[in-house]
Amino acid sequence: MMKSNFAGGSDHRLAPIMPLLRRTFLGIGIVSAFLNVLLLAGSLYMMLVYDFVIPGRSIPTLIGLLLMVIAAYVFQGLLDALRGQLLIHLASSVDLQLEAKAHDVVVTLARLYPAQDPGQPIRDIDQVRGFLGGPGPVALVDLPWVLFFVGVLFLLHPWLGATVLLGAGVLIALTLLSERATQATMAELVRLNRNRQQAIDTSRRHAEAIHAMGMQGQLQGIWREANGAYRDAQVTMSGKASALVTASRMFRLFLQSGVLTVGALLVLSGEASGGVIFASSILSSRALAPIEATIANWRGFVAARQSWRRLGDIMAFDGERQPVQMLPPPSQSLSAEALTLAPPGSDKPLVWSISFLAYAGEAVAILGPSGSGKSTLLRGLAGSLPPLSGAVRLDGAMMSQWPRQVLGRGIGYLPQSVELLPGTIAQNIARFDPSSTPERIIAAAEQAGVGDMIQALPDGYNTEVGIDGRRLSGGQRQRIALARALYGDPFLILLDEPNANLDSVGEAALIQAIRSVKARGAIVVLVAHRPSVLVAVDNVLTLRDGRALSYGPQPDSILQGTQAK
Template sequence: MSEPRSELATAFRRLRWVFGGLALISGVVNCLALSGSIFMLQVYDRVLSSRSEATLAALCVLVVLLFGFQGLLEAVRSRVLARIASQVHAELGPRVFRCVLALPLRSAIEDDGLTPVRDLDNLRNFAAGPGPSAFFDLPWMPLYLLFVFVLHPFLGLLATAGALVLVGLTVAAEILSRRPQRVLAAQNVQRISLGLAGRRNAEVLRAMGFGERLTARWLRLNDAFLAEQRRAGDIVGGLGAASRVLRLLLQSLILALGAWLTIRGEVTAGAIIAASIAATRALAPVELAIGQWKSFVAARASWRRLAGLLQALPPPARPLDLPPPVAGLAVEQLSVAAPGQRRPSVRNVSFKLQAGQGLGIIGPSAAGKSSLVRGLVGVWPLLSGTVRLDGAALDQWDETALGRHIGYLPQDVELFAGTVAANIARFEDEPDAAAVIAAATAAGVHGMILRLPDGYETEIGEGGEALSAGQRQRLALARALYRDPFLVVLDEPNSNLDAEGEAALTQAIRGVRARGGIVVVVAHRPAVLVGVDLIAILRDGALQAFGTHQEVMRGRRQPGPARNGPPLAVVEDRKAGVQ
């Protein structure tokens, strides 16, 4: 059974009738391109011998019209190719960007994560450029060679030999450019990754003075990248120069051969010029293809990466809309791994929560707490097990519909450039102003927002740079509470909060429980656990204890097997004063 056609191929295949029209236009253009050769043949062999000015005038008018029509058709072809490129880009753009958003949740990202978007741009730029025109013209090379053969077989053989040499140069460009392009792609990823790491840690580099050493590392990578880029450019540039010189040489050789044949009386003087023009036109698409080979290789690599990505991340099927969850959360034998990893960071965790309950997850560092909550909200892949809301597994929900019922505050808070209100409303097209204010009030940030320069319409900048760390965290809490989601998951929500912020956080947790929602909180500081009624202790990715405060502090382990004696996490939390 043949493999299913990629989405890229399908997008272009839907335009096959347009490509058929372009092929027809290219055929007419290439037939009209013979006008120059035929014109010169007629001028030298008919007009000069007859000395007829009327014939010359008629030929001039005709050739002007033919060349004008040819130019019009080439302009139409160029505009159609540009519109094809734009249409495919517009059709696949949303799909590719969704893959950009999903890719970090499926595998480790080595570069800035926007390679698929750049790949789509590469395809659009190549499709809208002169490269496709060269490929449309290549099948018409035999027409020009046949025309030269008609003038004289020796001229045709010489033109064919030149065409074969140029085709050989094209094949050489393909073979010699493969490895440099692969190396360039890998080196570019390393270069970009190091640059992004430096940008993220600019404060650390400046404060501790090792920015110069990081710059030296980047320069070594950049020098290697530039050296490989020069090698690749030398290959394509050298072959391009060779093709141009060969075309000029071939033109001169055809003139010389034509002159010799004219001396022998085998061709007319007009045939010399006509053969030279036709041979040059025959070789032009090959020369253009060699000149565009670098763009073609880059576009082909982009095609392969995009096709593989779209196949690896197929669009999810639209499931049946489920009613909003109101009853409970069930975690069944859950094992979670980081994207791109097979080793689980959380293993075989099971528990249940009912509406109105709050769970605090505690444990030593690297116990798997953040991994667990990422599995709960469906952002990290599940190796095994299931997370259910009212009995329905998370994958039975439409992603957008599910997000309406989940509020998530990650450990590393990220906000987006825009207004305070837009960030709280999750950038809805038509946000509910009352719901925005209600979420801010529930998070205890309504007063803080009103003190900002423009209140809810204050622009916070990229990443929320206009706000302090505590303000960003509280604003992200309001975003998590927007429209009263059923499940609210908070990962270290008090890491940047002062006493006032912690009090507001506790009140927000109690508010979610009071309205019948479920709250899951990861905490190192015990103050936030005042608002929850259940405690879970993780150690080495396994659930060591689960129950009420009193049950956990007495060392009762629910569920399941654990080591003899109280878990280490319980001892640590007793020392920390968790009640």
């Protein structure tokens, strides 16, 4: 299952991004080199003013030095802005490279592994993008320049360099301590946040039932427990990070005073000039600033690193490999060959070794008691559930031989739980196809017998259906979803209890729709508890406990009972 697909190197799917990262960070490194060298300007200016300008009382020299340091500061600002823009562009480019694959993975995870959090890849991309566009990478890029500034301090005097080098070692030790203290907590924080999101999403999805049955208190308790666990972990995490940041800042202040003290002692002993005191103070601040900034951004770095690793694993998950289209659209037959299916995230079959064959222009009804595997079988025929064994074939070819987007245009699917997508009725019927035409949309609606109902609405086909289609009644959603299934004249039409929410008028329209699509050579497979729709069916597949009991023309007793009703 999922673990096997996730095995292997986590950078497999991130490999296309690596050249972009290398080029960008190479450019950032070059910009940072010039920027850090220019940072010496302030220290040199201070030394020259105290050691030459003031003793010589030379105003022209002071003005010349001032103009040079202003120019250096202007270039610093420009280079710093350029570095920031490079990082922002990099963050946006990474998002652009990953967005399409991330969306496909989210859909696949939601379909095949409902226990997983399908939204995590999107949050991971947000985390990586936010880190790349923030101050964290700047601190990491500037870290090697700590040695450069320490080296300059050694040139001023070995004791100054040794003092700052010792301080840098202490700050690095604090950084490593921060790593040990936050890594496990950060992973736990991600897990608790996932539980928290699932709790609130459950309450949102089932709001009507919760309100009707007075379950607010119980669901609120579940939410508060999940949110409380997340809050406590976040407080712990923030406390550790805050303590380490505070400790590093306090030590840096102490170290800065220590550098001034060492510089003063060197001046008193005649081993350094007065300007060295101020220059060493500025240089020590420059040397330690990247370390302190790294500590301050360490939590974001750890979170981004974990997100990057998860993205590497997620992107290595291929789901379904899309073949190059070689075959024409299916038009002749549908067959199931010893098809065995399990629910998402499980390897325990609900449907065992089902086999049947249907030809163009036929309709097949799947009958059986509740829990016999009817809806699971229909999902397998739609390709939504990969088989544990066996195969589904169209025109003798396995469904995997068509690209999913191409095959999807030849399949109309009405699931048991009808949920329309946010948008207009026309967009939902057209499956959000940007190339759809009003004529094709209206044709599908008329074929489903829902055209008059849509036109009776105030905004007609432009009516907004709302989230999950909640602005419409259950019967209206069902009939519009039927029109969506019929849009584009698909060859295979799969209907799961299509008459569950329909009145007599809706059922009559459904029966007529089944007959019309059969007449144009399509195959219809439907699940039905109410037998009235069976008058349009040619063959019946009967299931019990996930196994096929019989397949063939429907018995006269079923047909007579249907007609009697």
